[in-house]
Amino acid sequence: MLSTLEKVRLAYWKLRVRWHLQRNDAHGALARAWQYASATQLSGDYYEFGVYRGDSLASAWLAYRHSRRFFARTDLPFEQIGGVTEFVLNSPTFYGFDTFAGMPDNHEGQDSLASGTFFAPMEVTEARCSAVGLKAPDLRLVKGLFADNADAIGDRPAAIVHLDCDLYASSRDALNLIHPHLVQGTVVLCDDYDLFLADNAKGQRRALREFSEATGITFETWFAYGAASRAFLCHVPSV
Numbered sequence: 001m002l003s004t005l006e007k008v009r010l011a012y013w014k015l016r017v018r019w020h021l022q023r024n025d026a027h028g029a030l031a032r033a034w035q036y037a038s039a040t041q042l043s044g045d046y047y048e049f050g051v052y053r054g055d056s057l058a059s060a061w062l063a064y065r066h067s068r069r070f071f072a073r074t075d076l077p078f079e080q081i082g083g084v085t086e087f088v089l090n091s092p093t094f095y096g097f098d099t100f101a102g103m104p105d106n107h108e109g110q111d112s113l114a115s116g117t118f119f120a121p122m123e124v125t126e127a128r129c130s131a132v133g134l135k136a137p138d139l140r141l142v143k144g145l146f147a148d149n150a151d152a153i154g155d156r157p158a159a160i161v162h163l164d165c166d167l168y169a170s171s172r173d174a175l176n177l178i179h180p181h182l183v184q185g186t187v188v189l190c191d192d193y194d195l196f197l198a199d200n201a202k203g204q205r206r207a208l209r210e211f212s213e214a215t216g217i218t219f220e221t222w223f224a225y226g227a228a229s230r231a232f233l234c235h236v237p238s239v
């Protein structure tokens, strides 16, 4: 199902994954996010809202695998006990939510985001993930509108949440779904943070602001990357 060119590209990513950390793009952000999860032993799953053909999902998996290599060493400068053991034993599930029918109906005013754009059947995404070794049960692709799939959310904390769904309404729905699984320190990658000319009243900026106002969960800017993307660390008020 994958073209030769796609296979070569994925093989190249696999080979180059250790250099992804140096990149100022989504690959770099995902590599950095998994390094952070390892450094802080943040156990939890990976959630991507807006998967399309699975490029960033595949990259997230490669970055995760690379980040865990450190813990496989026999000369660790600390013992594998307590939190470290828990972290090592709890491997994350990679969730990918998408309509797999393209962007939903919307009136958010950008032609490139019109209904039906970014169409990719789920089988294409599955094949792309499989090519880098990401398969069920580590992979769970969930088809349909985010808002209709609350039941598909797992029961563990979210270590990394990747919002790559462009629209205000979609980002709002994704945040509402993942809300109970955000913990102190969860990484939130907003691929489209500065879309809509960085207008605070639109897109992901609006969704994050409204979510914070409603829940008390705040997002501390960690770093900016790519053309319009930003990484955040969650602060969840203690109860």
Ligand SMILES: C[S@@+](CC[C@H](N)C(=O)[O-])C[C@H]1O[C@@H](n2cnc3c(N)ncnc32)[C@H](O)[C@@H]1O
Binding pocket: 049, 050, 051, 052, 053, 054, 055, 056, 057, 097, 098, 099, 100, 101, 102, 103, 104, 117, 118, 119, 144, 145, 146, 147, 164, 165, 166, 167, 169, 170, 173
């Ligand atoms: C820019 S693409 C994602 C790109 C992808 N992460 C990659 O690596 O290529 C945006 C995706 O979000 C999905 N999407 C947007 N809003 C959605 C919603 N409310 N429910 C489900 N999927 C949605 C679209 O179907 C589309 O595939």
